[in-house]
Amino acid sequence: MGVLNVTPDSFSDGGLFVDPAEAVAHGLCLVAEGAGLVDVGGESTRPGAEPVSAKEELARVEPVLEALRGVPVSIDTAKAEVARRALELGAELVNDVTALRGDPALAEVVADGDAFLCLMHMQGEPRTMQAAPKYDDVLGDVLAFLEERLAFAVECGIQEERICIDPGIGFGKTPDQNLELLRRLDELLVLGRPVLVGVSRKSTLGRVLGDATATTGSVAASVAAAVAAFSRGASIVRAHDVRETVEALAVAAAVERGRITS
Ligand code: HH2
Numbered sequence: 001m002g003v004l005n006v007t008p009d010s011f012s013d014g015g016l017f018v019d020p021a022e023a024v025a026h027g028l029c030l031v032a033e034g035a036g037l038v039d040v041g042g043e044s045t046r047p048g049a050e051p052v053s054a055k056e057e058l059a060r061v062e063p064v065l066e067a068l069r070g071v072p073v074s075i076d077t078a079k080a081e082v083a084r085r086a087l088e089l090g091a092e093l094v095n096d097v098t099a100l101r102g103d104p105a106l107a108e109v110v111a112d113g114d115a116f117l118c119l120m121h122m123q124g125e126p127r128t129m130q131a132a133p134k135y136d137d138v139l140g141d142v143l144a145f146l147e148e149r150l151a152f153a154v155e156c157g158i159q160e161e162r163i164c165i166d167p168g169i170g171f172g173k174t175p176d177q178n179l180e181l182l183r184r185l186d187e188l189l190v191l192g193r194p195v196l197v198g199v200s201r202k203s204t205l206g207r208v209l210g211d212a213t214a215t216t217g218s219v220a221a222s223v224a225a226a227v228a229a230f231s232r233g234a235s236i237v238r239a240h241d242v243r244e245t246v247e248a249l250a251v252a253a254a255v256e257r258g259r260i261t262s
Contacts, residue, residue, distance in 0.1 A: 001035065001036070001037045001038075001039050001074065001196070001198075001236055001237065001238040001239065002027075002030030002031070002033070002035030002037070002038050002039065002239060002240075002242040003030075003039050003041070003200065003238060003239065003240045004017060004023060004026060004027045004030065004038050004039060004040045004041070004064070005017060005041050005044070006018060006020075006023045006040060006041065006042050006060045006061055006064055007041065007042060007043065007044045007060065009044045009046070009049060010041075010044045010046060011044065011046035011047075011201075011202075011203075011215060011216065012200075012201040012216045012240060013240060014044065018060070020063040020064050020067065023040075023064045024064055024067040024068060027040070027064065027068050027071060027073075028068075028071070030242045031071055031072075033242040033243040033246060034242055034243065034246035035239075035242045035246075036072060037072045037073065037074050037092070037093065037236075038068065038071060038072065038073050038074070039073075039074045039075075039076050039095055039238060040061050040064055040065060040068070040073055040074070040075055040076065040086070040091070041061070041075075041076030041077070041095075042056075042057040042058070042059075042060035042061040042076075042077070042082065043057050043076075043077065043078075044126075045097050045126045045171070046126065047126060047129060047130040047170075048126070048127060048130075049126045049127065050127065051126075051127075054079045054081045054082055057077065057079060057082050058081065058082055058085060061075065061077075061082065061086065062085060062089070065085075065086055065089040065090070065091065066089055068090075069089060069090050070090070072092055073086070073090060073091045073092065074091060074092060074093035074094070074095045074116075074118070075087075075091045075093070075094055075095065076095045076097070077094065077095070077096065078096050078097060078098040078102030078103055078106065079102070079103050079106070080103045080105035080106040080108070080109045081105075083096075083106055083109045083110065083113075083115075084109045084113070087109070087113040087115055091115070092115065092116055093115060093116035093117065093118060094106070094109075094110050094115050094116070094117050094118070095118040095120070096117065096118065096119065096120065097120045097122055097168065097171065098120075098122065099119040099120055099121065099122070099145075099146075099149040100119065100149060100152060100153055100156070101149075107152075107153060107156035107157075107158065108156065108157075110153075110156075110158050111156055111157035111158045114159075114162075115162070116162045116163070116164070117153060117158055117162060117163050117164070118163075118164050118165070118166055118196055119146060119149045119150060119153060119163060119164070119165050119166065120165075120166040120167075120168040120171065120196075121142045121145050121146055121166065121167050121168040121171065122168045122171035122172055123135075123171065123172030123173070124172045126171075129171055129172035130172065133172045133173050133174055133177060135177065138173065138177045138180050138181060139167075139180060139181060139184040139187055139188075142167050142168070142181060142188070143187060143188060143190070143191070146165045146167075146188065146191060147191055150163060150165065150191060150193065160193070163193055164193055164194040164195065164196045164235075164236060165188060165191060165193045165194075165195055165196070166195070166196040166197065166198065167181045167185065167188060167195075167197070168198075169181065169182070169197060169198055169199045169202055169204070170198075170199075170202045170203065170204065175203070175204040175207045175208070178199070178202070178204040179204065179208075182197070182199065182225065182228055182229055182232070183232075184232075185197065185229055185232035185233055185234060186232045186233045188233075189233045194235040194236060195233055195234045195235060195236070196234065196235075196236040196237075196238060197226070197229040197234040197236070197237055197238065198237075198238035199222065199225040199226065199229065200222045200225075200226070200237075200238060200239040200240045200241065200245070201216050201217050201218075201219075201222050201240055201241075202216070202217055202222075203215050203216060203217060204217065205217020205218065205221035205222060205225060206218070206221070208221065209221060219241045219244055222239065222240070222241060222244075222245070223241070223244050223245055223248045226239060226245050226248060226249060227248050227249065227252045230249055230252050230253070231252060231256075237249065
């Protein structure tokens with residue numbers, strides 16, 4: 001899953017793709033580099049980010065989605081109105097970082113649109129989530145949350161086979177909590193759903209490399225984390241640097257198989 005942030009303030013690429021033409025060109029580039037899905041987002045969820053209105057979010061993503069018709073796209077939104085329009089324009093998956101807790105109308109949009117859905121764990125909300133994250137057992141708490149959200153989504157009429165789950169690296173977690181989630185990622189597989197991981201360029205990676213105030217991580221660090229997630233069972237990796245990530249994962253998968261082709 002390649003990241004396409006059509007925002008002025010995303011944590012690692014804010015402002016780079018606010019011009020729709022540049023966003024579209026970047027989306028096509030991500031596909032050419034091997035992304036199976038382009039995740040289009042019009043609202044930053046970085047720590048401290050201020051929410052934007054549905055009108056503003058739609059104004060950012062609509063022209064990009066229109067131009068990317070025919071390309072496999074997911075929409076990174078928690079808003080029913082944005083998701084509805086994105087699905088009309090051909091998006092296949094709704095990537096909701098609130099796991100259906102943000103907008104009560106979103107579940108129906110996903111169910112009616114027969115869309116795929118990503119349910120992500122987040123403690124708190126982006127404005128304040130890094131203030132003091134607390135867990136009894138981070139993996140156990142995230143697992144219980146995802147199990148409950150999965151049941152809720154199915155109750156709302158969304159087919160279980162269309163849902164993937166995500167521990168939400170960096171969403172209300174300390175660096176050590178993020179690392180423990182990655183280390184124990186395979187424990188999420190008990191839910192029987194594909195696991196998506198988004199660790200690309202996140203600050204925990206910069207902290208591992210010794211910068212106590214890092215807000216981002218390097219490409220090499222991101223690729224290492226993607227491979228670690230893959231080797232613990234992640235089947236979808238959300239990445240900004242698609243070519244490097246695809247190359248690394250292709251080799252990691254070939255090593256698992258012990259042969260070039262499957
Ligand atoms: N991370 C970000 C945004 N959306 N969605 C899922 N499912 N999982 C993630 O880990 C995830 C996500 C944050 O990254 P980015 O989009 O680069 O930044 P911003 O939220 O500042 O736009």
